[in-house]
Amino acid sequence: MLNRRSLFAAMGAMGSLVGAAFTSRRAQAGTYTSTNLSPRGDMAPRGSNGRFERIPDLDLESKYDFVTGFRKFQNRFSPLVRDRVEKIMAERGMDPQTPVTMAQAVELVKDDMLVQTSGRTWISNQQVTWKIFQDYYHEHAEEYLAEMEAADNDGPGTVELNPDLEIPDYIRHEIHIMPGGYVGDPFAGHIYHHGTNSFSAGVSILGDNEQDQIQIAAAEKLPLPADGQVKRILDLGCGIGRLTVALKERFPDAEVWGIDVAGPLVRYAHMRARDIGVDVNFAQRNAEDTQFPDGHFDIVTSLIINHEMTDEANKRVVREAYRLVRPNGYYYPIDFRTVGDKNRASSQYRRWWDHRWNCEPWSPGFVAFDFEAEIEKAGFTINRDTKPVMFGFGARHAVKSV
Amino acid sequence: MAKTKLQTERPTYTSEYIPTDAERAVFLGNPVLDNLMSSVIALGSEVWSTRRRMHVLEALLEEKGVTNDMIEQYVPSEEQQAKWEKDRDRFIDLTYSPLLREGDLPVTAPYEHDKS
Numbered sequence: 001m002l003n004r005r006s007l008f009a010a011m012g013a014m015g016s017l018v019g020a021a022f023t024s025r026r027a028q029a030g031t032y033t034s035t036n037l038s039p040r041g042d043m044a045p046r047g048s049n050g051r052f053e054r055i056p057d058l059d060l061e062s063k064y065d066f067v068t069g070f071r072k073f074q075n076r077f078s079p080l081v082r083d084r085v086e087k088i089m090a091e092r093g094m095d096p097q098t099p100v101t102m103a104q105a106v107e108l109v110k111d112d113m114l115v116q117t118s119g120r121t122w123i124s125n126q127q128v129t130w131k132i133f134q135d136y137y138h139e140h141a142e143e144y145l146a147e148m149e150a151a152d153n154d155g156p157g158t159v160e161l162n163p164d165l166e167i168p169d170y171i172r173h174e175i176h177i178m179p180g181g182y183v184g185d186p187f188a189g190h191i192y193h194h195g196t197n198s199f200s201a202g203v204s205i206l207g208d209n210e211q212d213q214i215q216i217a218a219a220e221k222l223p224l225p226a227d228g229q230v231k232r233i234l235d236l237g238c239g240i241g242r243l244t245v246a247l248k249e250r251f252p253d254a255e256v257w258g259i260d261v262a263g264p265l266v267r268y269a270h271m272r273a274r275d276i277g278v279d280v281n282f283a284q285r286n287a288e289d290t291q292f293p294d295g296h297f298d299i300v301t302s303l304i305i306n307h308e309m310t311d312e313a314n315k316r317v318v319r320e321a322y323r324l325v326r327p328n329g330y331y332y333p334i335d336f337r338t339v340g341d342k343n344r345a346s347s348q349y350r351r352w353w354d355h356r357w358n359c360e361p362w363s364p365g366f367v368a369f370d371f372e373a374e375i376e377k378a379g380f381t382i383n384r385d386t387k388p389v390m391f392g393f394g395a396r397h398a399v400k401s402v
Numbered sequence: 403m404a405k406t407k408l409q410t411e412r413p414t415y416t417s418e419y420i421p422t423d424a425e426r427a428v429f430l431g432n433p434v435l436d437n438l439m440s441s442v443i444a445l446g447s448e449v450w451s452t453r454r455r456m457h458v459l460e461a462l463l464e465e466k467g468v469t470n471d472m473i474e475q476y477v478p479s480e481e482q483q484a485k486w487e488k489d490r491d492r493f494i495d496l497t498y499s500p501l502l503r504e505g506d507l508p509v510t511a512p513y514e515h516d517k518s
Contacts, residue, residue, distance in 0.1 A: 045474070046474060046475060047475070047477075049477075057474075058454075058455060058458065058473065058474055058476075059451045059455065061454075062450060062451035062454035062455060063447040063448075063450070063451050065450070065454060065490065066446060066447040066450035066451065066490070066494075067447060069450075069487070069490045069491060069494050070443065070446070070494060070498070072491075073491070073494045073495070073498060076502060077502070080502060080504075113430065113431075114502075114504055116429040116430055116431075117429070117430065117439070117501050119429050120427075120429035120430055120436055120439050120440075121439060121443060121498075121501060123424060123427065123429075124439055124440040124443045124444075125443050127424070127440065128440075128443055128444050128447055132447065138408055141408055141410055142410065142412070145410060145412040145414070146412070149412065149413075161415050163413075163415055167417045169420070172417065172418065172419050172420045173419070173420045173422065174419060174420070174421055174422040177422050177424045180416070180419050181419040181420070183416060183417040183418075183419055184416050184417065184418065184419030185408070185416060186408060186410075186414035186415070186416055188416075263414075263415025263416065263417070264414070264415055264416060267415060284415070357424050357427050358424075359422045359424065
């Protein structure tokens, strides 16, 4: 593997060529493999497909392929569950279309074995998904930890780690039943990356998301500020940094930051951005208290963090976003639509077991929360003409008026 | 699923987490049934990984001289990938379609051919 530090040292006397090398590297991002422009310490034993480092072991990749196929199979339960719920409601003299609470939905189907088989198999498949990746990375821990250490102080881009950061309790849970959650396993970024790709392949029309197509599409659809000026962008709760990177790719001249409370996630985010060759800054910081100056950003955004936070934390994040956005800039949190606390029984049951058994502690609270009202209470004006940047999600283009 | 905290001298930047109780979930009224279902799904991943490796081997054996490195580095063509996914879905259909059956007859259900 090529030592990029040596490469750049050798080119130090030819400053202009350094820039050219970055340009060249970025141009090659689409064809990057472990054998042409591997960064220092890079672990990609099976090469890359575009910006996706192939799953590092054939049997692991095949097990991933299985759990992903099983997620697609699981979709066949959905119409059956809906029919069973509606049949049970009809038997009890209820209109099957009547919106119900989650507790009512659970009561309706708790003894229905087909519905319970649907939940059981989904959770079991999820457990297999996490276990195969955690086992692999723990077995090869020294190599992969060394890879992250090599990346920590290497660029392009930077990562700021803060082991003393106080982690809010609400994010310490094993969300999605991922072992150790976002904060407790050193390979949380690696494990989450593959797990979320499998989830996407199972449920999204955009497929496995190996090329970050979901985040790239979202970044492309974000509106420009009214004056068109984008000098600085902040991605709150950036996780593994896929949206952060996509934002830099859309706005190459902007200074782009991604922050997250989870150290393992921002480490992985930086390593991956550096592997792709994109110059972004990641920091282990709390979205409720970011430490950036007032009015520092033209755009503040986030992708699916709000439903993983308590209502009170969301209120604090919205107030912080208002402080951070410059006049005529905007805040656009991308997350679920909020629909209240009643819905169709089958939807409510699905949300309940995702909440209860897939460890989404705060999701039902968020869906019932008047998030838009909170955003406007902070001082923003929501532009109702802006369409959602992601299909099925809320449109919250919150402008800070002068 | 056993969870072991990684033992290493290297910095990990991890924090304490709050564990889920999903391991104790009983969806099917009997923990043995739940455990059996989990085992069946895990078994599926093992069987499928063996079959998928066989696909790689078969593809490579059509060419000349096969080494383990060659197997690991093999990249399926789009056509092969589509074929393999079709086989995967057939495998899953065979193994798990029974889960979709809506059985409603108790073991003591009357049988029309029995004499009363």
